[in-house]
Amino acid sequence: MKLLVKAPAKINLSLDVLGKREDGYHEVEMVMTTIDLADHIELSERHDQEIKIVSQNRFVPDDERNLAYQAARLLKTRCGVRQGVEIAIDKVIPVAAGLAGGSSDAAATLRGLNTLWNLGLSLDELATLGAEIGSDVSFCVYGGTALAKGRGENITKLPAPPNCWVILAKPSIGVSTAEIYRQLDLNEVVHPDIPGMIAALYTRDYAGICKHAGNVLESVTLKAYPQVAQIKKQMQRFGADLVLMSGSGPTVFGLVRHDSRLQRIYNGLRGFCGQVFAVRMIGEREQF
Ligand SMILES: C[C@@](CO)(OP(=O)(O)O)[C@H](O)COP(=O)(O)OP(=O)(O)OC[C@H]1O[C@@H](n2ccc(N)nc2=O)[C@H](O)[C@@H]1O
Numbered sequence: 266m267k268l269l270v271k272a273p274a275k276i277n278l279s280l281d282v283l284g285k286r287e288d289g290y291h292e293v294e295m296v297m298t299t300i301d302l303a304d305h306i307e308l309s310e311r312h313d314q315e316i317k318i319v320s321q322n323r324f325v326p327d328d329e330r331n332l333a334y335q336a337a338r339l340l341k342t343r344c345g346v347r348q349g350v351e352i353a354i355d356k357v358i359p360v361a362a363g364l365a366g367g368s369s370d371a372a373a374t375l376r377g378l379n380t381l382w383n384l385g386l387s388l389d390e391l392a393t394l395g396a397e398i399g400s401d402v403s404f405c406v407y408g409g410t411a412l413a414k415g416r417g418e419n420i421t422k423l424p425a426p427p428n429c430w431v432i433l434a435k436p437s438i439g440v441s442t443a444e445i446y447r448q449l450d451l452n453e454v455v456h457p458d459i460p461g462m463i464a465a466l467y468t469r470d471y472a473g474i475c476k477h478a479g480n481v482l483e484s485v486t487l488k489a490y491p492q493v494a495q496i497k498k499q500m501q502r503f504g505a506d507l508v509l510m511s512g513s514g515p516t517v518f519g520l521v522r523h524d525s526r527l528q529r530i531y532n533g534l535r536g537f538c539g540q541v542f543a544v545r546m547i548g549e550r551e552q553f
Pocket residue numbers: 277280289290291292293295362363364365368398399400401402415416417442443444446511512513514
């Protein structure tokens with residue numbers, strides 16, 4: 266039997282870091298939302314016990330370093346599953362981009378195998394397991410829009426943002442999340458107004474969302490990679506309503522409501538930047 270699962274990317278509308286923890290991670294508060302840019306994962310039953318990763322993308326590891334592999338191995342061990350699986354990843358989300366591509370592949374694998382292997386686990390149980398794989402996996406298990414606390418695994422559902430376009434610009438560099446957190450100096454950052462962002466989501470206030478968005482990791486990535494700061498400036502100049510880096514970067518996203526302005530920004534960035542996408546927010550939890 267085969268099963269197709271969608272693994273959508275996320276953007277961080279807000280990302281605040283409150284402090285460093287004893288376990289080496291940082292205490293965060295993030296408002297995250299899923300967007301309509303997704304990897305496609307095909308899960309096929311195998312009659313041996315192996316987990317096999319197949320992907321055409323040379324940046325995607327095909328062994329146990331792959332987060333989807335780790336998701337399958339975790340479910341196999343915890344639920345005592347004997348069967349194997351082939352996980353074919355059709356990679357659309359740029360790798361190491363701040364868009365949680367690997368985390369979303371892991372989350373989609375957890376959801377998909379829960380069905381394929383008839384395990385009967387709830388989304389909450391899958392999200393708890395996901396946290397063992399990576400900080401962003403729990404959010405990706407649910408999708409939609411949420412406040413993420415702790416190291417990212419403590420999820421509270423939020424209303425979807427009002428409908429708008431998201432333009433993503435990914436320069437041809439990859440960024441190490443661990444390295445960006447390591448270089449963060451909390452004395453230097455301006456903390457975003459997370460309660461303001463949450464209130465704006467509840468009142469469907471698009472201008473309020475743009476006003477209260479912020480990402481403290483920009484203080485590191487924009488300095489270390491001037492091309493990211495330059496893309497941000499370009500997108501602002503082309504007239505996006507909000508321009509912000511997603512996660513640890515290097516992807517920069519812009520929000521716009523009007524099609525005419527979307528065209529102008531999209532055309533202006535193409536040729537100037539490695540990869541450019543124009544997508545919709547999903548915002549709501551999907552039925553998986
Ligand atoms: C920055 C964010 C924002 O959504 O996303 P990305 O830019 O990776 O997409 C996340 O916090 C990333 O989540 P994720 O990529 O799952 O991180 P993990 O694999 O758990 O951790 C990678 C490394 O980042 C650091 N890390 C991560 C999360 C956190 N709350 N504090 C940290 O200090 C740790 O050094 C850890 O070893």
